[in-house]
Amino acid sequence: MTEVHRPPLTADERTQLTGWLDLQRSFVRMKCDGLSEEDAHRKLLPTSPLTTVAGLVAHLRWVEYSWFHLNLLGVPDTGQTPWTEDGHPDAEMFVDDVPLGRLLDEYDAECACSNEAIAGLPLETVERGQPADKAASLRYVLCHMIEETARHVGHLDILRELLDGTTGYTRLTETTA
Template identity: 80%
Template sequence: MTVVNRPPLTSDERTQLTGWLDLQRSFVRMKCEGLSEADAHRKTLSTSPLMTMAGLVAHLRWNEYSWFHLNMLGTPDTGQTPWTEGGHPDAEMFVDDVPLAQLLDEYDEERARSNAIIAGLSLDAVEQGPYAANGEAASLRYVLCHMIEETARHLGHLDIIRELLDGQTSYDRLPAPEVS
């Protein structure tokens, strides 16, 4: 298990924003460690049946793609996303037939692509995607803050679902701190 360290206390804004986002992202795989396929896809919340461990990993992956590729770069969706005209708004969470390991690998690959986009843009760069045409374009700075919030919020969901599945919380699985 690899958990990213917190960013340095006195680092610059970009290092803080990307550091906190990478830290939150690193917990996703940790929260899924040791789950069976059945548990990864188990529906524990009757009022939110799409909110499974696997469904949330897929949601986080496609959020990365949407914010950084579609919105920041303005890359057109040519059918590569799970969303379709008139389709289910949470189509990315329909992953009952996709192995958790595959979803986690796809999430890691998407994170790497997002990081490359982030590295190539100024924090003041604004969205080039569909929202830009409406005069509602957000800056990369805003998008990074939003992605920290979005990832952390869904980590809470992952933690609750994991606890419902097997009683473990994410912090039960954190490596012990080094003693000096």
């Protein structure tokens, strides 16, 4: 398991925002560590059958793509996303036949692409993929992605506990720089 670090206590705003997002992202892989394929795809919630570990990882991957590339950068969707006009609103979570390792690798790659895409952008940068009166700043998007990722890490935490009793976060250290 990888050791993860909280962002520095006195860092600038951008370092804090990206640091907290990266920390939450690291917990996704941590929550999946050592999980079997069967358990990663196990449907534990009768009223929410798409809420599986694998489904949440896939959802987080596409949320990254949607917020950072489609919305913020305004990259047009050329059919690469799982969503279609008449399709299921949670189509990204239909991953029963996709191995968890592949989903995690795709999520990690998407997170790296997101980080690369925003590296040179000021926090005041406004979404290009939204109408001007509904466009959010990069600062807003980062705050939202921290919230979104942390919420789903909580879901992963609950699912993992239900699957095999594993709880908590290990190897989390404070950064003092």
